[in-house]
Amino acid sequence: MGISRRQFLARVGQAGGYSAVFTTMQSLGLMPMKAEAATPIAASPGIGKRIKLVVLGGGVAGLTTAYEAKRLGYDVTLLEARHRPGGRAWSARNGDIVEFVDGTTQHVAWSEGLYQNMGPARLPSIHDTMLGYCRELKVPLEVEVNTTRSSLLQNDKVNGGKPLLQRKVVNDTRGQVSELLSKAIAGGALDRDLSAEDRQRMIEALRIYGPLDSSSKYKGSERSQITRYPGAGPRTLIVDENVLGIHDLLDANFWDAELYEEAIDWQATMFQPINGMQQISFAFARSLGSAIVYEAPVTEIAKTAKGVRVGYSRKGVTKYIEADYAVCAMPLTILKKIKADLDDDHRGAVDRGGDTYQAACKIPWESRRFWEMDYNIYGGLSFLAKGPSPIWYPSANLFSDRGIVVAGYMMETEDGFDKLSLQEKLDASRASIEKLHPGHGKELEKPIFCGWKHVKWNEGSWIGPISQSDYDIITQPDGPIYFAGDHTSHVVGWQEGAALSGKRAVQMISDKVKAARA
């Protein structure tokens, strides 16, 4: 896997990476991780009274902005181009249409009850802000199974191209690493690094960790692969001793796929709303009621003496809203095309940022749940070294007959995938399933290629790398015009970033209101 794939897996969508600042200031110990959720907006109740706020875009950032502003008494109008809230937080189901900017349309015709979260599909338990909103808005959650040891890893270079169980790869890796380290310690290689007592303890610990046998060799274990599960009467466990050697593991290069489960945002426990991620956006929208105007694409943002005037198109008629403040919570790809009174710095940052937008795509199919029935795979991800990958098995409606499986969630721009026709893309997606699950490619039906770069009103999955100065500009207001969206956070590609950015916009506006009144 190349670096782009690795970054994609580990940190979906960050703009320029989490700028990790290392610190040793924190004392070693327990710090239950809390996102900013615990911090309510610091503003007097009712501070927004008689202040008009217009929010542009009804994705999670816009919804959060409007929700928090309304709670503080602001007079809020949210303009949304689509007929629905949520933006990328969209749970596509029967009757929905994937509409590309080039006019291509795909009609979703899945069986009743099935859906696919085309955008964000995971709520890590450390995303306190989003979990907090789910609690507050009473959106029922269920566990999203991000890791299962029964999923598969595949690379043509090993095992004759046949897939390997994740449990085997993960545990054989630990076993081989442990055997090598144990051997090195026993051979005296680390005598200067470890005391004699620690060397002895380490050798013993590696027998558990590996696990290694009494002569510190890795011979496989029940953790890794068994050929027979034990049963009643004489039926004993049989362990497969035919382990992956370190050379094969290096050829396989599964390291990233083995480690994704440890990325901070991908660690257990993770959640998803029952019935789709969009339930959160629906709940926000219900709370906002008539403050949301749908099918109202913004056409113009002008600064006025009082604040802003926003033009939008409604059933072919251009209308205007006057407001004290505007919060632009739409993608920069869209904002950059709108006539807007932005100063040079903001215009530049918006234009440059809009050009970086990424091309993540998902390719979901309806199918009988052969992965559950025939492979004991319940949720989780399988990875292939080439072609559409990973395969993402549904955590929704486990044990039911049919489900939606994603065969390919990656950057369309990778490995020339974007050069393929729609049909070729779907064929490649099906081929990934066939490679992991021979004979089951033909069970796949009703594919959808959701390439976010092409999706109307998005034209990109999330922002790409931008300069620090552009980030600093876009995270500060241009007069009465504020900016929100995951692209104004360090949690790009996640609803958490969007929500935090919405809260921050309301905080900044409220600070300004307070200062003006003082």
Added chain:
Amino acid sequence: MGISRRQFLARVGQAGGYSAVFTTMQSLGLMPMKAEAATPIAASPGIGKRIKLVVLGGGVAGLTTAYEAKRLGYDVTLLEARHRPGGRAWSARNGDIVEFVDGTTQHVAWSEGLYQNMGPARLPSIHDTMLGYCRELKVPLEVEVNTTRSSLLQNDKVNGGKPLLQRKVVNDTRGQVSELLSKAIAGGALDRDLSAEDRQRMIEALRIYGPLDSSSKYKGSERSQITRYPGAGPRTLIVDENVLGIHDLLDANFWDAELYEEAIDWQATMFQPINGMQQISFAFARSLGSAIVYEAPVTEIAKTAKGVRVGYSRKGVTKYIEADYAVCAMPLTILKKIKADLDDDHRGAVDRGGDTYQAACKIPWESRRFWEMDYNIYGGLSFLAKGPSPIWYPSANLFSDRGIVVAGYMMETEDGFDKLSLQEKLDASRASIEKLHPGHGKELEKPIFCGWKHVKWNEGSWIGPISQSDYDIITQPDGPIYFAGDHTSHVVGWQEGAALSGKRAVQMISDKVKAARA
């Protein structure tokens, strides 16, 4: 952790261990693990017609026996001592009573909707037999979160006794192991084991695996511990660089607790029935209808010319059932006290086996879900080096206000715990919570000490180590008397073993019926 704790964690309840037979016969590759479930009982439909079968004991083994036998046309009666089915597969809730053989009674008075699986509480996805029954009997399942990276590990010897996040321990361990191995390789310690190319690839791979920095040092990572999660605007991620050194990790001796998630029966994905494990037994019982006689403890098992005569007590009156076959599906602790026509071998094996029964216990409490609200812990297990451990957080009704947390699931016989009074046991249990979650011990209410060694009609949690010859005896019939239960399987302490043993009993009887008719 001593060996007993380790074995307990890794393989709850096996009798003498899974006798692992290692093999290299299986070609390296994908073998979706299937338990015996896929194998239906090999017998003609209706083979059991006009054959009377009496099943003794209505735990999972007895229920499975009766269910499978009924399906084949046998005339089945199941005698159960209690007023309910399930045996240890019991989901205690408000109004239930824990009744000890010494007369001690504890009344469960938890809030409506709360329950605790006092016995088996997990369904691994590889337990095909049990999952198959859940499908067949339409028992709805939900994910049981067996591992969460937000849970805690504690040992007085490290970090001043303050608990550490599991994510930190797991990831710092991998990091330190990787750094040591990388150093050893760079120093030439493994030149004879790895080619020059593989050494170079390994050093690079360890940078991902550790993760290590560009000079192959482990400096912590977002996987392990952060002091600040990133947010909107200028808020960046801050990683805690203050990592656990290898000496501390060795002192901490968390190895078993780090690895439990890799034990074959504890690997993700795991499940639990919605509303309690007992739902499975209830579903079996519904299907069996009037074939089950409750409150009917067996008093005598006699061989007759035709087969067997079983005496049982019903409302103070002794009754008798004549049958062709009996299947004893009760614990050997109970069977050994019943007057039974067993040959010397079986009598000996039953008596000796009954004496080995283990003393696992669970100590559940009702509480506000402080672990979710204040610690981001959703399901999973926390471990302490001493005292009642692990702490088992509920996977049921996540995000609700109150829940049942188990503070101690261990062998009562360990560390002299059995010498404590009931009140002292409860105090120790509360102290474990207080140690991990300071200030929250006082939130615990309505404890129950479910020590299976004392529980009426069980007198033990599961069988302990027995000789191979006793196992061989007890897994073969004594004339018309057959034996079932997890103790007649290599999957002791699991419903899967019980169910497989029940299926096996019906298979053996059907084979005999077929042979007799031929």
